[in-house]
Amino acid sequence: MSRVRVHNFSISLDGFATGEPQTLDAPFGHAGQRLHEWMFATRFWRSGAGEDGGGEGVDNAFAERHGPGIGAEIMGRRKFWPYSGPWTGVGTDEEWRGWWGPNPPFHTPVFVLTHHPRPSIELEGGTVFHFIDATPKEALAQAREAAGGLDVRIGGGPTIVRDFLAADLIDLLHVVQVPIVLGRGVRLWDGLEGLDERYAIEATPSPSGVTHLTFTRREPRA
Amino acid sequence: MSRVRVHNFSISLDGFATGEPQTLDAPFGHAGQRLHEWMFATRFWRSGAGEDGGGEGVDNAFAERHGPGIGAEIMGRRKFWPYSGPWTGVGTDEEWRGWWGPNPPFHTPVFVLTHHPRPSIELEGGTVFHFIDATPKEALAQAREAAGGLDVRIGGGPTIVRDFLAADLIDLLHVVQVPIVLGRGVRLWDGLEGLDERYAIEATPSPSGVTHLTFTRREPRA
Numbered sequence: 001m002s003r004v005r006v007h008n009f010s011i012s013l014d015g016f017a018t019g020e021p022q023t024l025d026a027p028f029g030h031a032g033q034r035l036h037e038w039m040f041a042t043r044f045w046r047s048g049a050g051e052d053g054g055g056e057g058v059d060n061a062f063a064e065r066h067g068p069g070i071g072a073e074i075m076g077r078r079k080f081w082p083y084s085g086p087w088t089g090v091g092t093d094e095e096w097r098g099w100w101g102p103n104p105p106f107h108t109p110v111f112v113l114t115h116h117p118r119p120s121i122e123l124e125g126g127t128v129f130h131f132i133d134a135t136p137k138e139a140l141a142q143a144r145e146a147a148g149g150l151d152v153r154i155g156g157g158p159t160i161v162r163d164f165l166a167a168d169l170i171d172l173l174h175v176v177q178v179p180i181v182l183g184r185g186v187r188l189w190d191g192l193e194g195l196d197e198r199y200a201i202e203a204t205p206s207p208s209g210v211t212h213l214t215f216t217r218r219e220p221r222a
Numbered sequence: 223m224s225r226v227r228v229h230n231f232s233i234s235l236d237g238f239a240t241g242e243p244q245t246l247d248a249p250f251g252h253a254g255q256r257l258h259e260w261m262f263a264t265r266f267w268r269s270g271a272g273e274d275g276g277g278e279g280v281d282n283a284f285a286e287r288h289g290p291g292i293g294a295e296i297m298g299r300r301k302f303w304p305y306s307g308p309w310t311g312v313g314t315d316e317e318w319r320g321w322w323g324p325n326p327p328f329h330t331p332v333f334v335l336t337h338h339p340r341p342s343i344e345l346e347g348g349t350v351f352h353f354i355d356a357t358p359k360e361a362l363a364q365a366r367e368a369a370g371g372l373d374v375r376i377g378g379g380p381t382i383v384r385d386f387l388a389a390d391l392i393d394l395l396h397v398v399q400v401p402i403v404l405g406r407g408v409r410l411w412d413g414l415e416g417l418d419e420r421y422a423i424e425a426t427p428s429p430s431g432v433t434h435l436t437f438t439r440r441e442p443r444a
Contacts, residue, residue, distance in 0.1 A: 013418070013435075014411035015237055179423035179435075183415025189236035193405025196235070201401035203433045205425040211433060213235075213401075 001220075002144060003151045003171040006161055007066040009188070010035040010176045010210075016185035017158035022082040027099065029185060035178050038210045039063055048105055058206045062174060071147025073106055074139050076160035077114040080129070086116050097121055098129065109146040111139055113160060136167040158186045165192055173199070173215035223442075224366060225373045225393040228383055229288040231410070232257040232398045232432075238407035239380035244304040249321065256402050260432045261285055270327055280428045284396060293369025295328055296361050298382035299336040302351070308338050319343055320351065331368040333361055335382060358382075358389040380408045387414055395421070395437035 011017045012035065019031030028035060039045050043054035044063035054060065077084065080098050087096075098104060103124040112131045121129045132139060143152045154164050164170050175188070189195075199215035206212065233239045234257065241253030250257060261267050265276030266285035276282065299306065302320050309318075320326060325346040334353045343351045354361060365374045376386050386392050397410070411417075421437035428434065 013237075013423075014409075014414070015235075177425075179418055179425065181411055181414050181417040183411075183413065187236075189403060189405075191405060192236070192403050195403040196401055201235075201431065203399075203401065203425075203427040203431070205427055205433070209423065209425070211425045211427070 002071070002147060002149055004140065004154060004164070004169055005065075005070070005151055005172040005174075006154045006156075006164075006170060007174045008039060008063055008176060009156055009161060009174060010038070010178055011158075011188050012178055012180050012182040012185075014181050014183065015187045015189045016182040017156065017161075017188050019182050019185040022078060024082060027082050031180075031182055031185060034180050038176060038178065038206070038208045041208065055208075057208075058204060058212065059208055059210065062176070062204075062212050065174070066153070067105075067107075069151050070108060070153045071150025072108050072143040073110045073153045073155045074143050074160065074164075075110060075112055075155035076157045077112055077116075078159070079155060079157050080112045087118055097123065100127075103127075109143070110155070111143050111146075113139055136164050136169055140164075140169055158188045162188060162190065162192065165195060168198070170215075171217045173213075175213040175215070177211045177213060179209050224293070224369060224371055226362065226376060226386070226391055227287075227292070227373050227394040227396075228376045228378075228386075228392060229396045230261060230285055230398060231378055231383060231396060232260070232400055233380075233410050234400055234402050234404040234407075236403050236405065237409045237411045238404040239378065239383075239410050241404050241407040244300060246304060249304050251407060253402075253404055253407060257400050260398060260400065260428070260430045263430065277430075279430075280426060280434065281430050281432065284398070284426075284434050287396070288375070289327075289329075291373050292330060292375045293372025294330050294365040295332045295375045295377045296365050296382065296386075297332060297334055297377035298379045299334060299338075300381070301377060301379050302334045309340055319345060322349075325349075331365070332377070333365050333368075335361055358386050358391055362386075362391055380410045384410060384412065384414065387417060390420070392437075393439045395435075397435040397437070399433045399435060401431050401433075 019029030022029050038059050041055050042060040042063045043056050044060050046054035081096055104127040107126040109128045112129055114131050115133050117133050118131045202214045204212040241251030244251050260281050263277050264282040264285045265278050266282050268276035303318055326349040329348040331350050334351055336353050337355050339353045339355050424436045426434040
């Protein structure tokens with residue numbers, strides 16, 4: 001069966017995957033770009049941005065696993081758009097098509113979990129955003145069908161990754177621990193007591209200062 | 223000036239330095255011994271227990287830094303005795319002399335921070351427990367005087383380490399991140415936003431599975 005994977009999911013030392021408040025100007029709140037600077041320096045990121053160069057060490061080796069073998073992504077509403085609630089009304093943008101421009105880096109169907117479904121959006125390069133109101137299990141069934149036998153990536157944010165971990169639906173979790181203390185924001189680990197019993201956990205430090213943590217499921221899912 | 227150091231301070235992936243509830247039978251609550259198994263396997267620990275053997279790798283190299291050069295320790299009340307409140311009354315033990323037997327591993331004055339001072343206790347091997355009601359800064363002044371020019375160790379628990387970090391009184395912080403998710407207990411990192419700005423942070427993984435994090439102050443304290 002295809003696997004369910006999380007890649008390049010960055011958290012602070014104190015476990016926050018985003019700062020606060022999340023806005024259009026600051027999608028990671030007071031964290032700014034600090035959680036992802038390690039990635040911006042990789043060849044993976046720079047080639048995606050049409051640039052030459054970039055590191056080819058351990059950060060890049062992990063980062064490059066993001067795309068290959070993935071047939072669909074599931075993301076939370078606040079990864080797509082930083083606010084909650086209906087899409088219409090003051091402070092919203094019904095024309096919003098995500099942060100990623102006309103050719104987003106997904107190149108697959110992307111299922112955006114929201115309590116406010118809206119029509120799908122098809123962009124260049126194979127990315128189609130579908131907006132669905134579903135449980136993690138239901139969303140995964142849809143994504144798996146759309147993935148055509150390939151793996152499904154859980155793209156975040158922290159609430160979504162946590163919900164899928166709590167529902168025991170993740171096979172591989174790659175977390176990047178960045179040596180900063182954010183103090184506030186949204187935590188990844190809340191409510192996951194005993195998670196370590198289900199995974200083999202490996203820590204790999206990088207010369208960049210981050211530590212890559214991989215959680216590999218010990219037993220196949222039932 | 224003598225330095226203020228924290229050594230071998232173990233936390234879970236989600237940042238808890240103890241589980242809950244803390245009792246005489248389970249001083250680390252539901253965490254049991256899982257936060258410290260890495261240390262029990264070291265030569266440092268086993269020689270302290272009068273046993274032969276034990277690992278001499280990176281875990282031991284860090285662990286052995288605990289004693290040399292230290293002239294006094296400051297610890298929280300709940301490291302000495304797992305309950306809060308007055309020493310007298312139901313469920314307390316006025317004869318309690320700590321967990322560590324007649325010859326505790328401190329061999330220096332130890333200042334126990336409590337809102338309920340009591341007479342000092344002198345044990346074998348140079349350990350004297352003093353019970354003081356003081357701010358971190360006041361406690362450090364007393365400990366420094368007792369240390370006779372040597373360094374002062376902040377022995378934990380998490381509330382005490384956090385208070386001393388918040389008061390900007392720590393020069394070296396050695397944290398051992400253990401790959402377990404406790405889900406509940408007492409967190410180390412709360413309220414320390416921006417802590418990384420004051421320290422150079424290095425992550426060293428161990429074959430045992432833990433990751434040693436060292437926080438070395440960038441600038442000497444004023």
